[in-house]
Amino acid sequence: MNKIILILKREYLTRVKKKSFIIMTILGPILMAALMILPAFLADWSDATEKRIAVLDETGWFLEKFKDQDNIKFYHVFEGLESEKEVALYKKGDLLLYIPLPELNVPVNAQLFSTKQPGLSVTAYIKSVMRQEVENRKLLASGIDPELIKASKAKINLSTIKVDEAGIETKSNTEVEVGLAIFAGIMIYFFIFMFGVQVLKGVMEEKSSRIVEVIISSVKPFQLMMGKIIGIAMVGLTQFLLWIVLTGIFLLIFMLGFMGDSGSALEMMGQQNQLMQQAGEGGIDKFMLVAEVLNSTNFTVMIFSFIFYFLGGYLLYSSLFAAIGGAVDQDADTQQFMMPVSIPLIFSVAMSGVIINQPDSALSVWLSMIPFTSPVTMMMRIPFGVPVWQLWLSMALLILGFITTTWIAGKIYKTGILMYGKKVGYQEIWKWIRG
Amino acid sequence: MPTLQTINVSKSYGKFKALDKVSIEVEKQSVFGLLGPNGAGKTxxxxxxxxxxxxxEGRVLLDGQAIKQSDIHNIGYLPEERGLYKKMKVGEQAIYLAQLKGLSKAEAKKRLKYWFEKFEIDSWWNKKVEELSKGMQQKIQFIATVxxxxxxxxFDEPFSGFDPINVNLLKDEILQLRNNGATIIFSTHNMASVEELCDHIALIDNSKTILSGEINEIKNRFKAHIFEVVYHRKTELSLPAAHFEVLNTKNKNNTFISQIRLLNGNKPNDLLKQIIPTAEVHSFKEMLPSMNEIFIQQVNNKEGRS
Incomplete structure (x- = not known):
């Protein structure tokens, strides 16, 4: 036992001290925090500069249709395209919107000339105004009053409410849950693979550098394998926890740093709210909804299950990866074994669409029970709510699963690490397992 | 009581018999040579x-007791296929390997300091293993073993990868370790070093022990009754061909060096009696077969028979 700890410590420390680990650990949360904050921030920033757009409208349909926005001002010009380009575009540095006369039965074409990238909000606004106008004209031409259409439009707001056994109602919204499910599923897939492959590489390194026989003259092969697997698992957990903590810290730094002039982080939140409002009708509703659903999802359960399924899935797969690393002699030979072993993991990610559409279907339930697919599948189901007995059963099966694979892997590993210069096949490995 | 004893040890890999009832006895404080061609079963x-x-099947006894997992701390093993973690620092790695053998970190550090000074390699402590040459790495491995x-x-082929100077350094260390009380098993194909270091040997071929014993005793067992005589005489001696076979003679200024085989149960003194009356004898010694010759002869014999 003492020796496993020695091995584990070495595996852990050499990895945690690596530059790549430190970079990944810091970069990950920066990216994550940036992804959360920057869109709002950038949207705010880019809209701050005022854009002036000269409209050269040959159809005459859009006169006075373009309304000045916060940061976009429109004015009409009437000279030829070339001379307006000269004046508006090059001299004044404005944008030039050119709407030529449409040919018969051809959709309206327009061109927006600009010396700089015009930005999404500008093009989106122009498109929406033009579409509105063309639609109106078409309706009028067929004798329908556009106002009538507008009045007949209905807006449906369907909110789903989850009722648990105790009768407590929580508002839920599938969109947010889908996002959460995909995120959790992909993350667990990514973690299992990333750290599982580290086990494989570690075992192969020991074999190819020929240190393995030196080590197993001091410890049992199984101890060496488990020390490595557990050590790397702890690297994974360290990274995961650091990501959570650092993301929080960076989020705060971003808020304080970038929004320094406008004051506190709270104000930033306010601004984000405002942005949501600007995004359109119901914006604030939606924002509140996200917050509410996030609140309703039990994060303790999410994080606990994530750690459990990461560890369980990782132990299951990494022991098999360790067996592969022990059995093969060269990098090139790993492929033939890696494929069949990782197929269930890839399959469970490929099925994510089906699982998320029907998280309670028989297929989803089965996939979340089979140890090879349960880590990814169960993480995808949890945001939608999973019966407690299913969760426990799935966890128990996963524990059983990794005990079995570790046992089998130990046998393959033990024989394989001392085999040099021999290409092994499945038959050979089967012999090792039985022997 | 021998320090190590294997009694009828057998091992098969599937249909392949790697060891067939192999018994060896390694006396305390001796160097035991484990010899044999490639694939014989030594490893x-x-x-x-x-x-x-x-x-x-079989038994392995250490100090008369069946060997058990905790005995691993009493064994130091330098495998033929050996290496180090390339990215790890030399000192850190040596401490790690020592800890796996049950030493405390402080004790490991203290002993390593002694060995590093002895081998004059203090400056390597903070180097990464990949910066060292193969011979340098072997030195670290040797230290980690003892x-x-x-x-x-x-020691399984301990001298591979060493230059002659370091081979000598290592030989001295091995003998010193023996003198300090260690028992040593030494596996190699280098017969010259076997003669130099070993007290006893066992020759394994085709998974069986075909020869074992004290090294001088074995040499005597395989001696061909050949004597080398250096004598001074005007012309070469002529000996009765029925009793003595002259294998080869070199003449240097009337000093003759002859290898002569005794036939028909003649004794060395009988040969001397033939020479002394007419020649001046400068040296007279028995030519014992080298371990190399015995090795080749025994292994070839075996293969010839089967």
Whole structure:
């Protein structure tokens, strides 16, 4: 036992001290925090500069249709395209919107000339105004009053409410849950693979550098394998926890740093709210909804299950990866074994669409029970709510699963690490397992 | 009581018999040569002694007791296929390997300091292993093998990758370790070093022991009754061909060096009697076969028979 700890410590420390680990650990949360904050921030920033757009409208349909926005001002010009380009575009540095006369039965074409990238909000606004106008004209031409259409439009707001056994109602919204499910599923897939492959590489390194026989003259092969697997698992957990903590810290730094002039982080939140409002009708509703659903999802359960399924899935797969690393002699030979072993993991990610559409279907339930697919599948189901007995059963099966694979892997590993210069096949490995 | 004893140890891999009832006895404080051609089963036997592999039948005794997992701290093993973690620093790695053998970190550091000074390699401590040459790495491995002061040391081809100067350094260290009380098993193809270092040997071929014993005794067993005589005489001696066979003679200024085989149960004194009356004898010695010759002869014989 003492020796496993020695091995584990070495595996852990050499990895945690690596530059790549430190970079990944810091970069990950920066990216994550940036992804959360920057869109709002950038949207705010880019809209701050005022854009002036000269409209050269040959159809005459859009006169006075373009309304000045916060940061976009429109004015009409009437000279030829070339001379307006000269004046508006090059001299004044404005944008030039050119709407030529449409040919018969051809959709309206327009061109927006600009010396700089015009930005999404500008093009989106122009498109929406033009579409509105063309639609109106078409309706009028067929004798329908556009106002009538507008009045007949209905807006449906369907909110789903989850009722648990105790009768407590929580508002839920599938969109947010889908996002959460995909995120959790992909993350667990990514973690299992990333750290599982580290086990494989570690075992192969020991074999190819020929240190393995030196080590197993001091410890049992199984101890060496488990020390490595557990050590790397702890690297994974360290990274995961650091990501959570650092993301929080960076989020705060971003808020304080970038929004320094406008004051506190709270104000930033306010601004984000405002942005949501600007995004359109119901914006604030939606924002509140996200917050509410996030609140309703039990994060303790999410994080606990994530750690459990990461560890369980990782132990299951990494022991098999360790067996592969022990059995093969060269990098090139790993492929033939890696494929069949990782197929269930890839399959469970490929099925994510089906699982998320029907998280309670028989297929989803089965996939979340089979140890090879349960880590990814169960993480995808949890945001939608999973019966407690299913969760426990799935966890128990996963524990059983990794005990079995570790046992089998130990046998393959033990024989394989001392085999040099021999290409092994499945038959050979089967012999090792039985022997 | 021998320090290490294997009794009828057998091991098969599927249909392939790697060891067939192999018994060896390694006396305390001796150097034991484990010899044999490639694939004879030496490494398998060594792995069984180290409890890396499990034998099918037989017993392994250490100090008369069946060997058990905790005995691993009493064994130091330098495998033929050996290496180090390339990215790890030399000192850090040596401490790690020592800790795996049960030494405390402080004790490991203290002993390593002694050895590093002895080999004059202090400056390597903070280098990464990949910066060292192969010979340098071998030195570290040697130190790591002996650091925990085991009573049984097993060296499998310890000299591969060393230059002659370092080979000598290592030979001296091995003999010193023996003099300090360690028992050593030494496996190699280098017969010259076997003659130099070993007290006893066992020759394994085709998974069986075909020869074992004290090294001088074995040489005597295989002696061909050949004597080398250096004598001074005007012309070469002529000996009765029925009793003595002159294998080859060199003449240098009337000093003759002859290899002569005794036939028909003649004794060395009978040969001397023939020479002394007419020649001046400068030296007279028996030519014992080298271990190299015995090795080749025995292994070829065996293969010829089967």
């Amino acid at each position: 398998t036997l060594i792995r069984i002694i180290n409890m890396i592999s499990v034998m099918d 650091l925990h002061q085991p009573k049984l040391l097993i």
